[in-house]
Amino acid sequence: MGVCGKEFYPTDRGVRFPKIGELKLKWSRPLPSPPTSVTLVKECSGRYYASFVVEVKEVKLPWTPKEVGLDLGLASLAVGSDGEKIAPPKFLRSALRTIGRLQGSLSRKAKGSSNRQKARLLVARAQEKVANQRLDLFHKLSTKYIRENQTVALEDLNVSGMLKNRRLAKSISDSGWRMFKTLLEYKAVLYGREVVVVSRWEPTSQRCSSCGHRDGKKPLSIRRWTCSACGAAHDRDINAAKISSPSDRRRG
Numbered sequence: 001m002g003v004c005g006k007e008f009y010p011t012d013r014g015v016r017f018p019k020i021g022e023l024k025l026k027w028s029r030p031l032p033s034p035p036t037s038v039t040l041v042k043e044c045s046g047r048y049y050a051s052f053v054v055e056v057k058e059v060k061l062p063w064t065p066k067e068v069g070l071d072l073g074l075a076s077l078a079v080g081s082d083g084e085k086i087a088p089p090k091f092l093r094s095a096l097r098t099i100g101r102l103q104g105s106l107s108r109k110a111k112g113s114s115n116r117q118k119a120r121l122l123v124a125r126a127q128e129k130v131a132n133q134r135l136d137l138f139h140k141l142s143t144k145y146i147r148e149n150q151t152v153a154l155e156d157l158n159v160s161g162m163l164k165n166r167r168l169a170k171s172i173s174d175s176g177w178r179m180f181k182t183l184l185e186y187k188a189v190l191y192g193r194e195v196v197v198v199s200r201w202e203p204t205s206q207r208c209s210s211c212g213h214r215d216g217k218k219p220l221s222i223r224r225w226t227c228s229a230c231g232a233a234h235d236r237d238i239n240a241a242k243i244s245s246p247s248d249r250r251r252g
């Protein structure tokens, strides 16, 4: 369901709609400015969410030489290139166990029964809860990294070495990675920062794809460089792709 409209009035307890009346809301965070529109969405769990559109002014932060490379996995939520690890929150692990248990219980219920329907609802609620908690955490982390660094390099997804329930872990980390990236990118625009996605296999010391010379170590934020031996100008990603392509590997 989607009620979408511009005729509504935020109140202390929620939002008042014409005809519908006041809907009580549990605010996930305060609105940064008065909303221009609102959408009500019904989730699989049967709960409703109100999603507000607000205009946010860009607040360019002063330039900083700092940069960070982030590796997002489940084993640790984010690992900065400075080695700082953010431990996975306990809620994630315990929530994964809970979801697994509820899914097992769901699979044992007779098809079409009302018990099965109830079990399905419990699974949906548990998944929704962990998604909300994670979103909250990602908001805090993305703000921190964007404020502190001029460039945030995000490594592409690492799904190896995860929990027992691999399919579940993967789906959670896939969507988490995209969500985290989206948050970083929109905050980068707001604050005048930059987000780049780098391949996790990309070496920090680059070999020239023209002459094979091993050029020095480069921070992840350096996207273009010139070979010190032959003078070829390289785009970091294209050069790395050339180096790792099978024909080049045979030659190397």
Ligand SMILES: [Zn+2]
Pocket: 208, 209, 210, 211, 212, 213, 227, 228, 229, 230, 231, 232
């Ligand atoms: Zn070269």
